[in-house]
Amino acid sequence: MSNLIKIRDIRRDFRLGSEIVYVLKGIDLDIDKGEYVAFMGPSGSGKSTLMNLLGCLDTPTSGTYILNNRDVSSMSDDELADVRNTEIGFVFQTFNLLPRTTALDNVALPMVYAGSSKTDRRKRAEEVLTDVGLADRMDHKPNQLSGGQRQRVAVGRALVNKPSIILADEPTGNLDSKTSVEIMALFDEIHAAGNTVILVTHEEEIAEHAHRVIRLRDGIIESDVRNKK
Numbered sequence: 001m002s003n004l005i006k007i008r009d010i011r012r013d014f015r016l017g018s019e020i021v022y023v024l025k026g027i028d029l030d031i032d033k034g035e036y037v038a039f040m041g042p043s044g045s046g047k048s049t050l051m052n053l054l055g056c057l058d059t060p061t062s063g064t065y066i067l068n069n070r071d072v073s074s075m076s077d078d079e080l081a082d083v084r085n086t087e088i089g090f091v092f093q094t095f096n097l098l099p100r101t102t103a104l105d106n107v108a109l110p111m112v113y114a115g116s117s118k119t120d121r122r123k124r125a126e127e128v129l130t131d132v133g134l135a136d137r138m139d140h141k142p143n144q145l146s147g148g149q150r151q152r153v154a155v156g157r158a159l160v161n162k163p164s165i166i167l168a169d170e171p172t173g174n175l176d177s178k179t180s181v182e183i184m185a186l187f188d189e190i191h192a193a194g195n196t197v198i199l200v201t202h203e204e205e206i207a208e209h210a211h212r213v214i215r216l217r218d219g220i221i222e223s224d225v226r227n228k229k
Helices: 047-054 077-087 103-113 118-131 147-159 177-192
Strands: 003-016 019-032 036-040 062-067 088-092 165-169 196-200 212-217 220-226
Touching: 003 047, 019 047, 019 196, 019 220, 036 047, 047 165, 047 196, 077 088, 088 147, 103 118, 103 147, 118 147, 147 165, 147 177, 165 177, 177 196
Parallel strands: 036 196, 036 212, 088 165, 165 196
Antiparallel strands: 003 019, 003 062, 212 220
8 A cells, every 4th residue: 555645743723813723733644545534523623624734725834744745735826726626526515516507517627627628528527427326417407406416416526537535524414314325325436446535524424434533632633543344
C-alpha cells in the first residue's frame, strides 16, 4: 500500500475578534490508497475542519499535508482549485446540485472545469450515472428526483473525474433510513472498485461501513481503530 495522504503536525487556528480558537492541535495521519475511513467526533471536535483541509477547501495554519506525493499545504488558491477538481470528489449532506440543470449536466460539471470536450463529458457522465443506478433519470432535474436519487447524482459527480479520494461529509444526513442504507451500499461498491473513501459522520451505523474509524476530540485524534472486515 502506498500513502495517499500524509499529514504531519497539522494545526488550524481561527481568529475570532481578539481571541484565537485552536481547532486542530497537531494532527499526524497517514491514509493509504484504497482505504475506507470514517471520521467521528462530537461537534467542535475538529472533524469538519480536518475534512476541509483534506479536501483542499482550506489550508492549515502550520504543518504539512502531502497528497499523492504533492505538498498541498503551501499551494496557492489556484493550485488548490486544480487539485480539488482532479484529485478529490466531494459528496455533501445537502447534495449541492444546480437546480435548473439535468442530472447529466450536474455530473459532467467537474469535467467542464477540467477542460474536457463535450463528447467526452457526455460519455463519461452517462457511464457514471449508469454505475450509480440512474440510467433512466439522466434528463431529470433535481426537483424531479427523490432525495436518494439526488445524492446518487452527487456521488456520480464526485466520481466523474476519477479522483484519488471520495470525501463525503454526512452523506446520509438528509436521507431517511431506508435511503441511507442504499446510499451506503453504493459507497461500499465504490470502495470495492478500488476508490479511497473518507467520510465524516456522527452515526455509528454509518461509520461501521468503513474499515477504519478515526475519532477526534478537542482537536486531536483520540483513537484510530481498524474494523475487522
